[in-house]
Amino acid sequence: MPNYKRYTDFLKDKQFIRWQLAPDEELEAQWKDFIKENPHLHIEIQRAIDYLKTTGLNKSTLNEDERIRLFNEIQFNIKQSLNKTKTRRIIRLSVASCAAIALLMIGLNLFLSQKNDIHSSPEQEVIVGSLLNNEDIQLITEEESLSFQNDVQMEFDERGKAKITQIDREEKTVELTKSKQNTLIVPYGKRSTLILADGSKVWLNSGSVLEFPAQFTGNKREVRLASGEMYIEVAPDKKKPFYVHTSDFNVKVYGTKFNVSAYADSQKSVVLVEGRVSLQTANKKETFLAPSEQAVFSDNSTFHTQKVDVNQFISWKNGYLEFNQTPITEVLKQVGRYYNLSFDFDNDVNLQKRTCSGKIYLSENLDNVMATVGLLSSTIYTRKENQIFITHKPL
Numbered sequence: 001m002p003n004y005k006r007y008t009d010f011l012k013d014k015q016f017i018r019w020q021l022a023p024d025e026e027l028e029a030q031w032k033d034f035i036k037e038n039p040h041l042h043i044e045i046q047r048a049i050d051y052l053k054t055t056g057l058n059k060s061t062l063n064e065d066e067r068i069r070l071f072n073e074i075q076f077n078i079k080q081s082l083n084k085t086k087t088r089r090i091i092r093l094s095v096a097s098c099a100a101i102a103l104l105m106i107g108l109n110l111f112l113s114q115k116n117d118i119h120s121s122p123e124q125e126v127i128v129g130s131l132l133n134n135e136d137i138q139l140i141t142e143e144e145s146l147s148f149q150n151d152v153q154m155e156f157d158e159r160g161k162a163k164i165t166q167i168d169r170e171e172k173t174v175e176l177t178k179s180k181q182n183t184l185i186v187p188y189g190k191r192s193t194l195i196l197a198d199g200s201k202v203w204l205n206s207g208s209v210l211e212f213p214a215q216f217t218g219n220k221r222e223v224r225l226a227s228g229e230m231y232i233e234v235a236p237d238k239k240k241p242f243y244v245h246t247s248d249f250n251v252k253v254y255g256t257k258f259n260v261s262a263y264a265d266s267q268k269s270v271v272l273v274e275g276r277v278s279l280q281t282a283n284k285k286e287t288f289l290a291p292s293e294q295a296v297f298s299d300n301s302t303f304h305t306q307k308v309d310v311n312q313f314i315s316w317k318n319g320y321l322e323f324n325q326t327p328i329t330e331v332l333k334q335v336g337r338y339y340n341l342s343f344d345f346d347n348d349v350n351l352q353k354r355t356c357s358g359k360i361y362l363s364e365n366l367d368n369v370m371a372t373v374g375l376l377s378s379t380i381y382t383r384k385e386n387q388i389f390i391t392h393k394p395l
Helices: 007-010 014-021 025-037 039-053 064-085 096-118 311-318 328-339 366-377
Strands: 126-132 136-140 145-148 152-156 162-166 170-176 181-186 193-195 203-204 208-213 221-233 242-245 250-264 269-280 287-289 293-297 303-307 320-327 341-347 353-359 379-384 387-392
Touching: 007 014, 007 039, 007 242, 014 025, 025 039, 145 162, 145 203, 193 208, 203 208, 250 311, 269 311, 287 303, 303 366, 311 320, 320 328, 320 387, 328 341, 328 353, 353 366, 366 379, 366 387
Parallel strands: 152 193, 221 242
Antiparallel strands: 126 341, 126 387, 136 145, 136 181, 152 162, 162 170, 181 208, 193 203, 203 221, 208 221, 221 250, 242 250, 250 269, 269 287, 269 293, 293 303, 320 353, 379 387
16 A cells, blocks of 8 residues: 555545445455554544545536546446445445545545645735535435435435425425435535434534434434534434434434534534533543533543533524634634635734624625625625635724
C-alpha cells in the first residue's frame, strides 16, 4: 500500500474510494488488516471517510465523458465483485447512484485542487465565498437509488411504505424492504424532513447522511447519523428504546427532543431541548443531559456539558439562524451549509475577531441574507458572478 500520512492521502487512493463505495470481502479484509496494523492512522482514516460523506458530495470537476467512464467502471467492478463473492451487499450503491459517482470522483480526481477555484488577494483582509453546484438529495435503498432536486419530506408507515413529497411536485410512494437499512443523503444547499415508521420526526440539515430502517424490528429502535446535523422528536415507546449512533458516540433516548451535530469541520455536540438523554463513547460511563444543556465531544472521547440557549442550536429547522457573539467564521460556515457556499478564511486576521449577534432569516434571496450578515458583524460584502467577497468595516 502507499505511504499514508494524512487523510488527503487516502482520498487520492483509488482502492480506498472503492472500499467506501463498493466493498467486497477482499477489500474489507484488506482494510481491516491495514487499520489493525496502523492504529496511529485511525483518526486520518475517519477524517477521509467523513469528508467523502459530507464535503465530497458537493465537489465535482469531471466532464460528461469522464462521468460516463467512471459510471461504467463502477458497474464493471460491481459485476466482478458479485461474481466473486455472490453477495448483494453493494447493490444499493450501484446502478443509477449519482451519490456513488460523485464520491468516486473525489478520490480519482480532485482533493488537493479544491481551493483552486477561489482567488483572494493577500493584500486584502477578505473572506471569499464560492458558490458550489447543487447536488440532488439521494435515497439509497436495497433495491435502487432515488434522486430529488428539491427539499423533500418523507413519511414511512408501519408497512414500510414511504410517501415522498417534493416542493411543487406530486407525491411519490415507494415500498422498501422492511428491516433493511436505507441511506438518506442531503447535500449542502438542501434540507429534508423524515417521519420514521414509529412516528418519530427528523429534520436533516444540509450536508447530512442518515441511515435508518423502513421499519423498526427487534427490541430497540436505531438510526445512524453518519455526518451532518439532525433535530429529532422521538415518539415515546417504553418497550423499544431509541438510539442515535454517530462515528464517535451514541445517544440513548428516554423520550425527548434534541439536536445532534456531527459535521467533520465543527465541534460535535448534542443539545437537549426536552426530556432526557444519555451519551456514551466506547468503554466510557454514560453522560446524562438535562433540558437546555449542551454536551460537546472532545478529542479524548469525553464530553463537556454546559447550559445553553437551545434556540441558537435548533432555529435552523424553523428557517432562521440565531447567534450570540458568535465568531463570523462560524456564522459563515452555517450560512454556507444552508446555501451551498464555500468560504475561504485564509486571509482574514481582523475578520476572525468579528462576532455576530442576532437572527438571520434564511430567505430565498441570498443577497438579503449576506446583507444581514454584514449588519450583524460590521462587515461589507460584494458579489461578483459566483463569488462573494467579505471585507471588514473599521471598528
